[in-house]
Structures are given as C-alpha cells and as structure tokens.
Amino acid sequence: MKKIIAVALFSTLLVILSLIAVNAVITAQQKNKQLEISQTLLRYSEALSQSVALGLKSIPFQGCDKRSLDNYRKSKLDSVYFADIGYIENGKVTCTAFWGKLSVPVALPPEQHQTDNGFTLVQFSQKDFFTGNAAIYNNVIIFTSRYAYDKFTPVTASYSLTSTTKDFGRTFFSVSPEREQRSWLQSSLFTLSVTQCSDKWDICVEVKHHDAGLASLSAVMFVLLSAFLFFIWIALSLFSLRLYEDRSSLERRLVRAVKNNTISVNYQPIIRVRDKHIVGVEVLSRWRDNNHMNVSPELFIPLIKKIGLYKTYYHNMIKKSLAEIGPLAIKYQLLISLNVGRTEIEDGDFITILRRNCLLNNLPLSLIKIELSEGAVSNAGVLEEFCEELKCAGAKISIDDFGVQHSNLARLSHLQYDEIKIDKSLVDGISEAYKQDIFVIFSDALSRLHKTLVFEGVESEIQFNFIAERYPEALIQGWYFSKSLALSELEKMLATSAH
Template sequence: MKTFSNTAKVIMALNIAVGALCMLLLGQFVIAKSDQSKLRDYSNSLILRANGVAMQSEWVLDKVNHFLSQPCSDEDLFQLRFLLYQYSYLLDIGRLHNDKLICTAGRGRLTSPVVLPPPDLVEKTGVRLWRAVKGLFDPRIQLDVASRNDAVVFTSPDAFNSVSLPVPGYSARITTADERHIYQSFGAKEVYSRQRSAWYRSFRQVYQCSKLYNICIYVRQNASGIFSLPFYVIVLISLWGGLLSGTLSLAAVLLIERSKSLSKQLHRAVRNKQLYVRYQPIVRLSDNKMVGAEVLVRWTNSKGEAIPPDIFIPVAEKLGFIGQITRQVTCMALKDLQNILSGDNTFYLSINLDVTDVLDLNFESYLAAIVQRFGIARGKIMLEITERSTANHTLLCERLTALHDAGYKIALDDFGTGYSNLSYLALMPFDVIKIDRMFTEAIGTDSVNAQMVEHLFGMMTMFDAIVVVEGIETHEQVAYVSEHCADAFAQGWYFGKPVSGTELREKYLQ
C-alpha cells in the first residue's frame, strides 16, 4: 500500500481546506453576480413603472388645467371620467378650489369640499405631492396625491402591484433625488446606500435615477450569497471543492513521489549498470546496404516496466548524471560491435551525446581511451548532437571542432526542429545531418511540414555532409527520399526495429 510522508499529508490536508474555501468563494462570487444582475433587472422594471405613473399624472394634470369647461360642471365631469378611463395608473381625477377638493371623476360633485393637508413636497414645476394621505373620503383608505393649479390626481393602489415584491427578501424605495419625498416603499424598512454592494457582502443593492423625472430608486436584497443557501447545500459545495482539490493534490503528490522514485530508481540502475542498449540499422538507400547503426539506451525498472528514454533521459540530465549513462552506453556498444567496427569496412557506430558530454574534456579523454582499448578507428565513431542544444554556440563549435579534428565524425541530429540559423550551422564541422522523423511522417500528407520536406532536401546541398533520414516506415517514404536525395542514408522500422548486438551482427553478416 502506498504511504506518504507527513509533509505530503499536511500539504494535501491544506489543499483540501483551501479547495473547500475556494469553492465557497467561487460560489459566493457566482451567486452575488447572478443576484446583482437580477436585482438590476428588477430596478429597471421599477424605474419604468415609476416613469409611467409620473408621466400619466403629468399629462392628466396638464390636460385638466387646459379644459375650457366650467370646473365640476357636467361637461367637466364627463371629460374627467373619459381621462380616467384612459390612464390605468390613476384611481381618480379631481378639481380643487382654494386647496379644497370640490369634485372628482369617480365621486362627482362633493356636497362638502374636502380640505387637503399641507403638501409633503412642492416641485419647482409647481406640482404638489402628498404620500399616503388618510381620511380624505374614508379613514381606512390612504392615497398618493399630486396636484398642480386646480387639477388633482390620485395614484391607483394597483399602480405598483406587479412590481412591488417579485422575490422574497427584496425591498425597495422610490424617492426624489434629494430624498425629501418618498413616493413608494416596498418590503422591510432598510438602511439604503447609493454604493453598489461588494461581491463578498451578504446583501445586494442597486441605486439608479430616472432620466425623465425627479425619481430615484433604491433596491436591496437581503440574504444574498453562499450562506443564504440551505446548510446541506453549503456542505455539499465545500465537500465538492475539497474533493476536487484533494484529487488534484493527490495526483500532484503521486507525480512528485513518482518523480522522486523514478530518480532514485534511475540512479540505482546507473550505479548498478542495469541499463542496456539496442541498435537501429542505418541503411544506404542507393543499394539498401547497412552502413552503420545508432545505439539506443533502454531501461526496464525493478517492476519490469519499460521506461521510455524520453522520460528518463531528461531526469538524468536534470540530476547531472547523464554523463555516466553516455559512458556506459559507449562502453556497451563498442564491446557489442567490436568485431564489426574493428574490421576492414566502412561500418560506423552513431552515439548520442548530451551537450555536457561535448563540453566535458574528461569525456574526450574517456572516448579516446576506450576506442583504443577495443582497437576501433576513431573515424568509425559518429557523435550525434541535437540542433536544440542550448549551449553557447561559440563554445560548442570549438568543442565539436576539437572532437572532429581528433578523428571522430560529427552528426547534427533532429535537423529542422531547432533554432539555429544556417550561417551558424555552416560553421559547424558536421559530417552527417539527420532529418527529424516529424518531417518524414509528413511525406504524402497535406501538412505544412510536408511542404517543407522538399525545401529541406534542397538546403542539404549547402552542406558537405551525408543526409540521414530518420523515421522511415513506408515504401512511399523510401521512394520519396530516393527521388529527392538519391545519396541519402535512412533508418526506421521499414528497415528493422532496434535489435540487440547479437542480432545486429547476424543481420550485418547476412
């Protein structure tokens, strides 16, 4: 069973807690944004209704004041009733004389004029406003009233019914801009502010004013946010966040532990010389003859798992013991192929080097000693360096030149995938240029790389070097390369998969 260090357990626990908290914060943010948007929509509908009520009141007051009929006459009452029929937000329309109500469309001529109390507000336009006036006709009824000159209107109690309280917890107040007069208020009495509420607060608030009238609106929603939800929902959200974060943490810890474990296993494998090699034949296309082989390092861990080189080689580079692997691979390959390489032939062995190997003077000494030990000519050793190498170009060029002058052949691997410019490459002492398999795979397709392949072959004429095409797997690819670069060498599964030293020797002798 997999066990974790105490540090890993603490980190996972903290991440679970942070995940739960982040999910709650995310929930708070999402709910706040949603509630704020809904509250804004409600505020917009409320301001539209307030504008509508104000507009109807203004129009009616203006029309009544321009009537030519005798106030409260039969003709006048007839016209008042027709106006009342047209405007749904008004309950009644009446006439004043000396600030006393003398008739209305609904009640006709009053036997006793009704005295209006002092207005709550007098607008600059001369409109007088009263809110919730009681006892004008019935002590049980309170009315909102507006008048100008001798005309008076009564707002219908139903004018704001459809927009009064659409959602539980909403409250609203419709006032003048200076808040001296309150037209309407809905819901609980609240302390309103003109500032928009922050997303992390437990309430939402909107303030806006009409562009047509002296009307402003405050709208508020209490109990908004994550903690307004039922307790079990909050718990589920927290658990979900904790589970998600815990899963990611576990994956990260496993990855780190695996990386550490991989590093330890690889170091142990190198120390115990448990790496092994395979060889991929290199074939001359013009006569299909094997002219060399590239040595490839392989590793099978203690669990019997084959670990790909693109996994463990970067680990070795990062931890600084790639040089040990290069030395072991070189030694195994020269020992395996000594009989072929020491013979009277042109067969060569291609060895991949890390840039640190090239810059390491001790590696050059090691290489010189081991080829002498096995009686192999230096000219049969091809040292491959990738174009993506990030060392200082000048220093790298000097070291490669030194190795080349010492008698070794130099190959530029993965050509076309790096960042080097052609003028720089032209100065390097390359005997072989290897075209990366990504371009080979593009042969016969409509990809951008396919269009570049022919140009790459054309560029090869700039260099006095043999071209090796990697990743050949089909007859179509062989035919294409043979047509565009007749002298090219090739390697890939088309000519055979990587094999052991014994199998390669048998294949070469055949």
C-alpha cells in the same frame, strides 16, 4: 492519516472556492433579469410622474367652487393613477374631488420633499382621509392611487421593489416578499441589489433579489452540488498527490540509477541503402525502473538535467557504451554514433573524456561519429570551434534532426561535418502523396552538399523503396530494419548478416 486530512482540508477549500464561483455565475445570470425588472419599473415610475406632472399643470380652474370640483373629478376619472385631486389653502387641503368641500380642512404633513421640477411631494398617513403619496403644484394636490403599482406584485415572490426619490428620502412604492416565501438560505451574500435612476425625474428604483446565487437552489440541490464538487476535488487532489509522489519517487530512483551507473545502453543499427549492410550504430540510453518498468528517455533525460546530474550521466554513457560496443565496432568496422547537446558542447570536457575512453578500449576516433543539432547552442562560434576540434581529433560529425526547429542551410556552410540526418517528420511525408514533392525537393537540395544523407525513422517498405530509388548511397535507420537492440541482440544480428 496526515495526508488524508490534508487532502480533505484542501478539497474542502476548493469546494468553497468552487461554490463561490458557481454563485458568481448564477448571480451574473440573475442580474440580467433584475436589470430588465428595474428598467421596467423605472419606465413605469417615469410615466406615472409624467402623468401626475401633466395633471397638476393642466387643471385650468383652482379653488373649491362647484366648477373647480367638477374639473377635479373629470381629471381624476381620466387617469387610473389618480386616487383624488384637491385644493390647498393656507397649508391645508380644503376640498377634493372625492370628499368635496371638507368641513375640517386637513393639514399637510410637516415632512415635505421639494423636487428640481418645482413639485412638492408629501406622504399622508390618515386612515380616515388618505394614506399614500401625493404631489403638489400651485396649490393643486394629486393623491396617487395606492393601486398604481399593482402590476408589479407578481414579481415580488423573490424580489423587493422600491421606487424612491434620488436622495431616498421619499418612497413612492415599496414591496417585499413575505418572509415564509424566502429561501432556506438567508444572507447578505445572497442578496443582489440593482439600482437605476431617472435622468429626467427625481426617481430611483431598486430591485433586490433575496434568493440570488446559490440561495436560489433548493436545499437538496445545494447538498448534491456540494457533494459532487467535493467528490471531484477529492479525486483530483488524490490523483495530483499520487502524481507528485510518483514523480518525486521517480526522481529519487533516477538519482540512484545515475550515481550507480545502472542506466543501460541500446544500439540502433544504421543501414547502407545500396546493400542493406549495417555500417554503424546509434547509442541510445534506456532505463528500466523497477516500479515504472521502461521509462522513456524523453521523460528521464530532462529529469536528469533538472536534478543536476546530466554531466555524470553523459560521462557514464560514454564510458559504458564504448566499453560494450568497442570490440564489435573494431571487428565489423562500425561507426559509433553518440548524441551530444548543449552541455557536452559547452562544458569543455567532452572531447577529453571521449579521447580517454577511446584509448581505454583501443578504439580509433575514426570510428566515432558525433551527432549534434546545429541549433544546440545559440553562439555559432562555440559550435564551429567544437566541430573543428572534433575533426582535428579524427572523429566524424553528423548534423542531427535536420528539417525541424533551427535547421539552417546557410549556417551549415560555416561548420565542418560529414553527414546530415534528415528528421523522421520529413520521412513520414513519403507515405503521403502530396508531401512527397516537398521531401524530394528538400532531400535533393541537401544531396548537392555532397555529404552523406541519413534518413531517420524509416518504418515501411514504401519509405525504403522511395529512398532507395532516389538516394542509393544514403544511410537509413528505423524500425523497418530494426529497433534499438541490446548488445547481445546486436551481436547476433551482426553475426547473421556477415554470413
């Protein structure tokens, strides 16, 4: 029950994080649209300001005489942006193109905004005269048409549009969507604002999207999206938990298998090409777990290293394999190949353990072949000393997996060894015509070292015949002749081939 609750809480957290991510993606896309709207609104506001400024500066006659009023009326008719044009005396509007000469002059609003361009901005709120914005220059006043921004009304269903002075002290235009038109989900988290200001005029525009991100989805879509994400994260969380539990359980059973020495040994025959005779076997560890059936060595050997039992494991493998295969090796004079890695080379106990177990099973060290990677340790001196000690003990040495990773012909000249095992990746190239030349060049170069060549991973007749024709004294191993065998299976094969 605790696991279910933990998975549910963890999945809920991931759903929230996923929704935040989805919200960010949607918002980023919507912001591009807002930038387009704000740029359009800013250009329009700049054009309006330009028109008003030119209108104020281009009026040649000022006053309230007939000539001036006619001039005001003409300018008003020439621009759709102008609601009216008038003249100011002593801080009061005394006449306009629309009203003519006012019997009672209208005082200017007390709050006035001075721009860097020398204009004065005011806002009237007198219903019986004018409601809206106006600009003043040299006693001439232009009242901006209240319909100047009507072209932007269609985009206000989801957006609030505002055009103001840069200090936001004077608003030229402002419109917001009606409350009932807004989304079911209202929050500052889902309100996206974009502000842009003019370089030339005292103008800034702001575009707010009140339904940004997830709020732009319908309630049904939001619920479906949340349910889908919750399902996905629940499934992934349960799967990850199962993998973790399986791995932890696998590690616990592997610990018991190593300590109880229940990891078994298989033997892969090594065949001489010339007469197809079994001349040796490679020792391979196998683990059949009750819950996981056969577990690959590529999985359980790294796990053994991770849990710190590798030294115990390889001690057990040497003891078990030599005890099992010893009698057959003596009877058929088989070379027993043991794989070693960095731990065996560097820990200083390997050769002592090998000698002890050979004595216990009456096995001469001349029937032991140690397979090692010449790149198993970074310190060349350690590897050279290890090889020299093995040779002095009478064991044979094979350079394993040659052709991959650290393969280095120059480094081989400093090592004592008897054979080179050519990696399966190169042998696979025999089946592909364009790779055969590479294989031959590589193998010919190694054959000149006058060491025994062993070709790994021979799986087809084509590969065998190709090798047999060019390297009849070589050895091979692979599924073409036999997979790795249990001791009883190997014994039957040896008995059959002896007759």
